[in-house]
Amino acid sequence: MTSVMDVPADIAPGRLSPREYEVNFDDATPPLNRKQALIEAARCYFCYDAPCMEACPTGIDIPSFIRKIATDNVKGAAVTILEENIMGGTCARVCPTEILCEQACVRTAQEHKPVTIGALQRYATDWLFDREIQPFTRAEPTGRKVAVVGAGPAGLSCAHALALHGHDVTVFEMQPKAGGLNEYGIAAYKMTNDFAQREVDFILSAGGITVEYGKALGRDITLAQLRADYDAVFLGIGHNAVNALRIAGEDLAGVSNAVDFIAALRQAPDKSALPVGRKIVVIGGGNTAIDVATQSKRLGAEDVTIVYRRGPESMSATGAEQEWAQTNGVRIKYWAQPRTLVGSGGSLREVEFEYTVLDEAGRLAGTGEVFRVPADMVFKAIGQSFVPSAVGEEGFAEILEFQPDGRFAVNEDRQTSLANVFAGGDCIGGIDLTVSAVQDGKVAARAIHRLLTGS
Known part of the structure; x- marks a missing residue:
């Protein structure tokens, strides 16, 4: 009898018909008439x-x-x-x-x-x-210049508000497109018809904003340089690191970061060209885990399982998101944590998990009892983080204050320990939502405007 260890990895594109791809990645929630x-x-x-x-x-x-x-x-x-x-x-x-x-x-x-x-x-x-209506009118130019690092929701929100006040804003974006997670990190069936870029175009059409693409903080620009060249700086650089599982087998073929796969899928002009396995395991419990699992199923994967170390009430993905995944044929297994990624010939074959419980102190603990799930692809979706050293700027950590988790420390105006440097979005923490990042950018813009005008 052939065991799962003897079965070759089966990762391939084009599992579905053209019509199935069209339906699967059409708008998941049709608009109201x-x-x-x-x-x-x-x-x-x-x-x-x-x-x-x-x-x-x-x-x-x-x-x-x-x-x-x-x-x-x-x-x-x-x-x-x-x-x-x-x-x-x-x-x-x-x-x-x-x-x-x-x-x-x-x-x-x-x-x-x-x-x-x-x-x-x-x-x-x-x-x-x-109807391509632009309802906002920019104020007369003030002659003040602001640098915004990151063209995600926080950065674009800040840039737009400042530009309407008449300030000249330059946005530095490391990717070839603006939009941040709206462009690269949201399930394709939630953002159809290139809506993320249509929204970016709408924001930029108000005037006063220039975007320089392919510019990363610490590689192409430095904070010291920006502070010297601009009257104020807003940092909306999001996450810059993906959390690792830190278990054996993480380097096997077939093991990927969920955010990378979602980004590749979002940018793929032809969904049928994106390879996907037959048996998928997703490790994590947030919206990223839901999105990568559901999209894998819609790409033609036969078996997709999300494994989360706690119960459903502890998942950061909402109940509605969990239900959405399940109605798309995704299984969610709770109370288990990964122990080993098992491979053969350099490719993934199985994932070994350990059942978990809460101990008397309410802490998560392994039971010692294990089980294995066949898999030719594993997606890591256990969160992202911000690593200050990743920006590569000498003295970066010495001139800015950071929170214990490594993110920028800011006050209620999103002002950092440097008077003319502000920050918002995932790089300061809080609720990991587009709407929260937009609010950070808006609040910071108001504070920057007060700083620049003395009002």
Whole structure:
């Protein structure tokens, strides 16, 4: 009898028909039409002291924009959204509204059916984008210059707000495209029709922003240089390291970082050309784990299993995301941690896991009991981190203060220990969401504007 150890790795492209790829990577959540939007908007109570608004990290006036949709003032609704969250279009697609604004909706408590705020937000912002309307006007140039490092949600949010105030902004981006995780790190079926770049184009079209691509901090530019050449600096450089499993076999063929695979898939013009295994194991419990597992299944993988070391309530992926993966045929196995990646001939064959429990002190502990899962591909999705030394700048850690986890220490204005240097997004920590990064950039921009104008 042939064992799994004797079976060669089976990683190949083109597992599905062209039509299956088209369907699998089409928009996972079709947008509302006008009739649906009007009906849904009519369900809103337009609360005076709206709990949904309090639950939104960017403070969008949700009752106001929904009332405008209800009166068919869709442009006004979109402007209300974008004034607080310039990436409201992306957030309408990827924000976990079920644990934020929609969870706080009064109708959730009354009927267990909140107003679908995210869908209404998408309806309004899509309406504006489809008509290529630019509602924002830039103020007269102030002559002040600001450098923004990183063209992700935090950096673009900061750059846009500063440019509207009349400051000249130069954004330095290490990748060939702007957008950060919106472009490279979100499941393809959530961001279809090149929406991330359409949103970038919209932000840049307001004027006052120049983007220099292929420029990395510590390699092509230094913080000292930026501080000398610009009046202020904003650092929105996100994560710069992927957490390792630190177990045997991590260098086997077939073992990859989930974020790298998602980025490759997002940039692939032809999804059928991307190789995928038959038996996939994903290690982790966040949105990245859900995205890579579900997309592997939609690429044609036969068996996809997410293994997480704790229970479902501890996963950073929401209940809705976990359910989405399961309805796509992904199995989720809880209470197990990886011990060894088993290979043959340099390629992955199996993953050995150990069952876990919480000890009397509430700490995670292994039971000593193990099991194996056949796999020709493993995706590591156990989180990312920020490593200051990775920017490669001498004296970097001596001139800036850092948090214990290595991220930049900032005050409530997102100001670092250097008066003219600000930071936001994943490099300062907090909630790992696009909407939170946008808020960081917005708050920092207001503080930078006050600093530059003395107001």
